[in-house]
Each structure stands twice: as structure tokens, then as C-alpha cells.
Amino acid sequence: MNTCVHPGVQRPGTAPRPLPLVLRTALENRFGAPFSTARAVREQHGRDESAFDLTPPDAVLFAQSTQDVADAVTLAARHRVPVIPFGAGSSLEGHVLAVQGGISIDLGRMNQVLAINAEDLSATVQPGVTRKALNEALKSEGLFFPIDPGADASIGGMAATRASGTNAVRYGTMRDNVLALQVVSASGEVIRTGTRAKKSSAGYDLTRLLVGSEGTLGIFTEITLRLYPLPESVAAAICSFPSIEAAVRSVIQLIQLGIPIARCELLDAGSVRAVNAHSKLTLREEPLLLMEFHGTPAGVQEQTASAQEIANEWGGQAFEWASTPEARSRLWTARHNAYFAAIQSQPGCRAITTDTCVPISRLADCLLDSLAEAQASGLPYFLVGHVGDGNFHFGYLIDPSSAEQRQLAEKLNQQLVARALRLGGTCSGEHGVGLHKMDFLLSEAGAGAIQMMRAIKHALDPNNILNPGKIFHF
Numbered sequence: 252m253n254t255c256v257h258p259g260v261q262r263p264g265t266a267p268r269p270l271p272l273v274l275r276t277a278l279e280n281r282f283g284a285p286f287s288t289a290r291a292v293r294e295q296h297g298r299d300e301s302a303f304d305l306t307p308p309d310a311v312l313f314a315q316s317t318q319d320v321a322d323a324v325t326l327a328a329r330h331r332v333p334v335i336p337f338g339a340g341s342s343l344e345g346h347v348l349a350v351q352g353g354i355s356i357d358l359g360r361m362n363q364v365l366a367i368n369a370e371d372l373s374a375t376v377q378p379g380v381t382r383k384a385l386n387e388a389l390k391s392e393g394l395f396f397p398i399d400p401g402a403d404a405s406i407g408g409m410a411a412t413r414a415s416g417t418n419a420v421r422y423g424t425m426r427d428n429v430l431a432l433q434v435v436s437a438s439g440e441v442i443r444t445g446t447r448a449k450k451s452s453a454g455y456d457l458t459r460l461l462v463g464s465e466g467t468l469g470i471f472t473e474i475t476l477r478l479y480p481l482p483e484s485v486a487a488a489i490c491s492f493p494s495i496e497a498a499v500r501s502v503i504q505l506i507q508l509g510i511p512i513a514r515c516e517l518l519d520a521g522s523v524r525a526v527n528a529h530s531k532l533t534l535r536e537e538p539l540l541l542m543e544f545h546g547t548p549a550g551v552q553e554q555t556a557s558a559q560e561i562a563n564e565w566g567g568q569a570f571e572w573a574s575t576p577e578a579r580s581r582l583w584t585a586r587h588n589a590y591f592a593a594i595q596s597q598p599g600c601r602a603i604t605t606d607t608c609v610p611i612s613r614l615a616d617c618l619l620d621s622l623a624e625a626q627a628s629g630l631p632y633f634l635v636g637h638v639g640d641g642n643f644h645f646g647y648l649i650d651p652s653s654a655e656q657r658q659l660a661e662k663l664n665q666q667l668v669a670r671a672l673r674l675g676g677t678c679s680g681e682h683g684v685g686l687h688k689m690d691f692l693l694s695e696a697g698a699g700a701i702q703m704m705r706a707i708k709h710a711l712d713p714n715n716i717l718n719p720g721k722i723f724h725f
Contacts, residue, residue, distance in 0.1 A: 269309065270288075270309050270310055270330075270332060270354070271330050271332070273330070274326060274327070274329075274330045274332060275288075275310070277326050278310070278312065278323065278326060278354075281322055281323075281326070282312060282319070282323075285312060285313040285314070285315065285319075285360075286310065286311075286312050286313075287310065287311050287312075287313075288309065288310045288311075290307075292311050293307035293308055293309070293310070293311060293355075294307045295311075295340075296308055296311050296335075296337050296340070296347065296349075296355040296357065297347075297348060297349055297355075298340070298347075298348070299340050299341065299342045299343070299344075299345065299346060299347050299348070300340070300341055300342065300343050300402070300590075301342065301343050301344055301345045301348075301604075301685070301686075301687060302601040302602065302603050302649070302651065302657070303345045303348055303686060303687075306348040306349055306350055307349060308335060308349035308352065308353055308354060308355040309332075309349070309352045309353060309354065310354050310355070311337075311354070311355045311356075311357055312354055312355070312356050312357065313357045313359070313360050314356050314357065314358055314360065314361060315360045315361060316361065316472075317361075317433060317435065317441060317472040317473070320356060320358075320435045320470055320472055321435050321439045321440070321441050322439070323354065323356060324356075324435050324436075324437070324438075324439040324470065324716075325438070325439030326439075327353070327354055327716060328437060328438055328439055328714065328716060331714045331716060332352075332353050332354060332716065333349065333351050333352060333353025333354070333715075333716050333717075333718070333719050334353055334354050334355075334356055334470070334716055334717060334718070335347060335348075335349055335353060335354070335355045335356065335466065335718050336355075336356050336358060336378075336407070336411065336466040336470045336471075336718065337355045337356060337357045337358065337359075338358055338359065338378065338379065338404065338405035338407050338408030338411075339359070339381065339402065339403065339404050339405045339408055341400075341402035341403075341404050341408070342408065342412060342682070342683065342685065343604050343606075343682045343685075343687075344679075344682050344683055344684060344685030344686060344687040344688060345685045345686035345687055345721075346408075346411075346412065346465055346466070346683060346685040346686075346718070346721060348686065350686070350719070350720040350721075351719045351720055353716070353719075356470065358377075358378045358379045358405065358407055358470075358472075359379040359405065360379060361377035361378055361379040361407075361472065362377055362379035362380050362381075362384070363376070363377045363380070364376050364377075364380055364384075364385060364388045365377060365473065367388065367389065367392060367394075367478075368447065369392045369393075369394060369478075371447055372394065372477060372478045372479065372480075373430060373447050373475055373476060373477060373478055374388075374389065374394075374396070374475070374476050374478055375431075375473055375474070375475045375476075376406050376473070376474055376476065377407075377472065377473060377474075378405060378406060378407020378408075378410075378471045378472060378473075378474060379405050379406075379407065380405065380406050381403045381404065381405055381406070382396065382398065382399060382400070382403060382404060382406065382409065383403045385406065385476075389478065393480060393481050394478045394479065394480060394481065395478065395479055395480075395481050396428070396476055396478055396479070397418040397421075397422035397428075397479055398414060398415060398416055398418065398419070398422070398424065398425055398428055399416035399417055399418055399587070400414045400415070400416045400681065401416070401586075401587045401588070401589070401590055402587075406474050406476070407471045407474065409425050410425050410429050410432070410461075410462050410471055410474050411462075411463070411464065411465050411466050411471065411683075412425075412463065412465060412681070412682065412683035413425050413426050413462055413463030413681070413683065414681055415637070415640075415642070415680070415681040416637070416681070417514045417516055417543075417583070417586065417587075417637055418513060418514055419637055419639075419640050419642070419681075420506075420512060420513070420514065420515055420637065420639030420640045421511065421512065421513040421514070421545065422479065422513075424681065425462055425463075426459060426462055426463065427477070428476055428477040429445075429458060429459075429462050429474060429475070429476060429477075430445050430446070430447055430448075430449075430458070430475045430476065430477055431443065431444060431445030431446055431447060431458060431474075431475035432444045432445060432457075432458055432461055432462075432471055432473065432474055432475070433471070433472045433473035433474075434461060434469035434470065434471055434472065435469060435470045435472055436469050436711065436712075437468075437469070437711060437712035437713070437714065437716055437717050441472070442469075444457035444458040444461060445457070445458035445475065447475055460707070463683070464722075465683050465684065465685065465718060465721050465722055466717060466718035466721070467708060467712065467717050467718045467719075467721055467722055468707070468708065468711050468712060468717060469711070469717065470717070482513075482545035482546060483546065483547050483548065484545070484546060484547060484548040484550070484551040485513075485543065485544070485545055485551070485576075485579065486543070486544045486551050486554075486555050486572060486574075487514075487541070487542065487543040487544075487572070487573040487578075487579040487582060487583075488541075488542050488543075488555065488558070488559075488570055488571060488572050488573070489534065489539060489540070489541050489542075489569075489570075489571050489573070489582065490539070490540045490542070490559075490562045490567040490568070490569065490570045490571075491534075491535045491537040491538065491539050491567070491568055491569045492537065492538045492539070492540065492562075492565065492566055492567050492568075493537070493538075493566045493568075494538060494566075495517075495519060495538045495618070495619065495622060495634070496615060496619055497538070497565040497566050497567070498517055498538045498539070498540050498565070498567075498638075499517065499614055499615045499618055499619070499638060500565050500615060501540065501561055501562050501564070501565040501567060502515055502517070502540065502611075502614070502638045502639060503611055503612070503614055503615060504561050504564075504565075505557075505558055505561050505639075506611050506639060507611065507612075508557070508561070510554055510557050510558060510561075511544075511545075511546070511554065512542060512543070512544060512554065512558065512639055513543045513544055513545040514541070514542060514543035514583075514639070515540065515541075515542050515543075515637070515638055515639030516540065516541040516542075516586055516635065516636065516637060516638070516639075517538070517539070517540060517541075517634070517635065517636040517638045517643065518538070518539045518541065518586070518589065518634070518635050519538055519622075519633065519634040519635075520536050520537050520538055520539075521593075521631075521632070521633050521634070522589055522592075522593060522633045522634060522635050523535070523536045523537065523538075523539050524536045524596075525589070525592040525593045525595070525596040525633060526585045526586070526588070526589055526592045528592065528595075528596065529585070529588060529591065529592030529595060529596075530581070530584070530585035530588060530592065532581075532585055535569055540562070540567070540638075541582060541583075541586055542558060543579070543583075544558070586635075589633070589635050590602070590604075590635075590646065593633040593646055593648065594648070596631075596633075596648075597631055597648045599650070599651075600631075600648040600649060600650060600651070601648075601649055601651045602646040602647065602648055602649075603646070603647045603649060603657065603660035603661060603664060604644055604645070604646050604647075604682070605621075605643075605644055605645045605646075605647075605663075605664050605667050605668070606642070606644055606678070606679045606680050606681060606682040606688075607642070607643065607667055607668060607670075607671035607676055607677065607678060607679075607680065608640065608641050608642040608643075608671070608676055608677050608679075608680030608681075609641045609671050609674050609675065609676030609677075610641060610674070610675050610676065611640070611641045613641075613674040613675065613676070614638060614641050614643075616674060617667075617670055617671055617674050617676065618636070618638075618643055620670060621645065621663075621666075621667045621670065622634065624663055624666055624667070625645055625647070625663060628647075628659060628663055630647050630648065630649065630656065630659060630660060630663070631647075631648040632645055632646060632647050632648060633645070633646045633648070634646075637680075637681075640680075641676070641680075642680035642681060645663070645664075645667065647659075647660035647663055647664070665691075668688075668691050668694070669694070672694060672695055677695060678691035678692060678694070678695050679691070679692075684721065684722045684723075685721055685722070686720070686721060689721075689722065689723055689724065692722065692723060693723070701723050704722070704723060705723065705725065708723075708725060709725075
């Protein structure tokens, strides 16, 4: 059994701290069957896609309304018992682990699209709505929501971690696309932040404070989102390159010339190989750029011609177009499944993932030096990236029972983050901090900024019951 556990994380097999009997009775009386202390249910809510060990909560509540969340938090606050919001469980940094016990509030049953305001290009949804379900509901309106992390994540979880994905180079991240929130505070009060208006200068921007707070400042029960018209014309292409460097240099030139590309994804040869096996594709197993262009037919034609010219300058070859929606969907589904494809390529492994993002001018420096370290380590790895905005991910594939491999992977991760910070980048472009990046955040932000974050946390959650033990030590 793996014994390399992050400080503060319970070891596997640790007995749960029993809930106070009066609290458990009150929750059972209020909620009945949607409240569970069954071991299997707790274990399901004590893991995510990170390499951390199972850390189950003491109980799980399946909330079905804002009032359910408010009542549960009010009861937990009286007894100073932690509450951890749970969405799809697809996070990569240990966000949902119950490191101090408590109650996991599963928001998956709060999955209604509450309103679509097509004229205003906005929609209001409950937190359990997934990105795919939302876009299915929007299709008949000629609209879409562009933020697309790899998994079919819930909108609540995406807002909590300030997610982005393949479209961020053109459409931004969740920070740019959440207009308003309904939030349950640490005392159980229901508050609203923001409006459906496109801008406001009224008071503190609480919406953007809460987006990215990872459940440590409040629990989202409604999210109002910015929408976009479906583009008139879409073109997707794949292009193979003789090396990672050639592919990255091509991207840098494309972005610096201002070509309005919608998506620009990098896969190394190993990732392409895993994707081919997982998704039954026949892509050339070489470094690959997967690109997409949105706009008018004339605009897309101009963009694609420019991109192809740049790629040719850097040795790009086999420029192939996915001309139908079905072909494009197959390519992007394969890209979104790259993480799971890599995991399956090494049976029984877990992945230590990285998430750095650097200014586009420093992308090649950061990525190529990190690639050399990964190759020299001897660990199996995969490399994918939203390189159009300077964000890339290594996944170091380890035997979870090997403390030596885990330590080596963490060392590579530390070296990569230190390099990104030296180059003006960040330790997390989109995954969030959770448990895994707490020390990195201190290095990036500095003690003074962390103290300011603690002050905000103390003001909004003085008893530290909202997802405690995440982002920074309280």
C-alpha cells in the first residue's frame, strides 16, 4: 500500500470521525434517504482523478435544491463540521478529499437548466449540469458554451476551479464567462452575486472572488453563464511535425501574428499513440497540432491558409482537414480522452499531472527543458497542451505502490513549476490548487498574498468548515 500521503490527508483505512449524534439525527430527520453514511457511498465521494489515496467523508448528502444545501450547511455550522461540495469527481488536485472528515454535499442531482436567455446570450443553470448536457440544451437556440475541460465536468465544479480547456485561447476561461452566482455561505445564508448585465462597477466583484475558490468560500447553487452564437463556419485540421520544438515554434508564431485561432492543441508522439489505441484512430504517431478555426466562411479560409503557411515553414506535414461535424467531434473527443488513454496505456498506473502556464513568448523555453527532464527520468509520461494560451500538461505515469516513482514524479513537477515561475508563469493554468499545489501557490504568490487570502477566508468562513485543508493551510 502506498504510504506517500500529502500532509493532512488521512491514510487509507483510517476510521471516519463520527458525526455528532445530534447532527446526524437532525440530518436524517431533515433529508431521509438522500443522507447516507454507507461505506461504499462515502468511498465514492472520497476520491477524484488525482493520485491521492482514498479519503472518504463521514457522510454524504445528495442535495436536490438550494434549500437542501442551505439547511445542511446551517446544521453543519452549528457543530463546526466540515462540508465539501462534490460535482462530477473529475478534478485532478484532490479538491473533493475529506481531509478533515465531514459531510460531502453531492450536487449532481441539481442538474436543471433553469433559463436560457437567447437574446441576451446567457443561461442560468444548477451546479450539477454538465458541459455536454448544457450544450445539448443550447443547440436548438443556435448557441453554445465554449469552456470544455477534458472530462464531462459539472458547471459547478468548473466554476469552482476556474476551469478552461481547449477553447480558452479564443473564448477565455470560467473567470471570463460566469456572470452571476447564487451561493450558500458558511453560515447557511443564500446570497447572490453579479447580474445578467454584461458589465458592472457596483461594489466588490464577489463573483470573480468566488469563481476559482474551490468550495472554500461558498457552495454554488446557481450559475449564470455567458453564451456564444454557434460559428457560421468551422474548420478543424491536424498537422504532424518533425519535433515538439517545431510544433511549438509554429504555435508561437501563429499567436504572435494575431491569427484568431479557436483551438490549438499539442500532443506528443506517445500521447498520439495512446489516443490511437483508445479511440481507434490512425493518426500519424508524431508530434501533432490539432487546430480549429471559427468565423465566416471567408474568414475561416483566410485563417486556415495563414496557419498552413506557418506550419509549412516549421516542417509541418500531412495537413489533414476534418470537414464534417462528425469528423471534428471524433477528433476532439479523442483529444478530451487523452488523459484516460494515457492511463490505460500503463495498466494499474496513476498519473501525477502538471498544469503550468507561461507567457506565449516563453512557451518553447519552458516546455522543451521540461521535456528533456522527463525523457531523462526514465518514467513513462505523456504531454498534451492548450499551447495556444501557453498552458501544457505532463502526466508522469507511476506505479501507485512505488514511493520512489512518486517522489521522482513530484521532483519533476517541482522543477517544472519552478521553471514556469522564473519565466513569469503560474503553477496552475486550469486545474486549481486543491491539495497538490499548496506549496507551489506559496512560491508563486508570496507570503503576503497568502495572508490576504487567509484573511478573506477567515472573514467569510471563520470556523473553516467549507472544504478545509485546500488551497492553503488555515
